[in-house]
Amino acid sequence: MKATRGPIPTRRSVNQHAAPHLTEAVTVSRFWRNVSVGAPDECWLWQGDTSTGTSTGYGVFFYGGRMRPAHELALSFTTGEARTDSFDTCHACDNPPCCNPRHLRFGTRQSNVDEMHDRGRGLIGERSPQAKLTNADVKAIRERRANGALQKELALTYGVSAAHISEIVNGLAWPDAEGPITGRSKRTQRTPSSTRRKAA
Ligand SMILES: [Zn+2]
Numbered sequence: 001m002k003a004t005r006g007p008i009p010t011r012r013s014v015n016q017h018a019a020p021h022l023t024e025a026v027t028v029s030r031f032w033r034n035v036s037v038g039a040p041d042e043c044w045l046w047q048g049d050t051s052t053g054t055s056t057g058y059g060v061f062f063y064g065g066r067m068r069p070a071h072e073l074a075l076s077f078t079t080g081e082a083r084t085d086s087f088d089t090c091h092a093c094d095n096p097p098c099c100n101p102r103h104l105r106f107g108t109r110q111s112n113v114d115e116m117h118d119r120g121r122g123l124i125g126e127r128s129p130q131a132k133l134t135n136a137d138v139k140a141i142r143e144r145r146a147n148g149a150l151q152k153e154l155a156l157t158y159g160v161s162a163a164h165i166s167e168i169v170n171g172l173a174w175p176d177a178e179g180p181i182t183g184r185s186k187r188t189q190r191t192p193s194s195t196r197r198k199a200a
Pocket of ligand 1: 044099103
């Protein structure tokens with residue numbers, strides 16, 4: 001061992017000498033290593049620590065001196081926008097660990113609540129709360145789905161939930177509209193309102 005060197009720098013003293021934008025870049029790259037990044041339309045699941053308590057299932061990451069929701073950081077790191085207090089980070093896919101920025105947006109608290117209560121009624125994206133799909137939209141959605149479009153992609157395009165797209169393509173929603181019905185076996189075909197769904 002050489003005794004001529006100065007004190008071994010601690011992690012803290014190293015960080016103090018690093019340029020701020022470098023430490024930020026390191027943190028951001030460390031963040032994304034916790035995300036299972038998939039195809040653009042897929043849910044990108046958080047692999048790191050998750051929250052407990054009332055918001056169980058959401059990823060958390062230490063940033064800016066405190067634990068922060070991972071999905072919020074995913075959106076901020078991608079868009080450069082910071083969430084302000086009156087906004088929530090909303091999932092279009094209803095999948096708490098998802099960190100795919102395409103599935104995320106900052107929305108008002110009320111719109112987030114409305115969305116949960118009114119799934120599939122066009123609160124996502126640019127559509128107004130009152131906007132509804134048209135018969136032509138439904139027909140196009142079914143045709144695109146039959147041609148291989150992903151449900152999540154269609155959900156983002158038309159501003160409705162993926163769950164609602166699923167209901168549309170299997171004919172549970174918009175039963176009178178045109179377009180090919182897919183993904184629905186004869187066994188599960190619904191008969192007029194009398195049948196109760198049984199647990200499998
Ligand atoms: Zn997602």
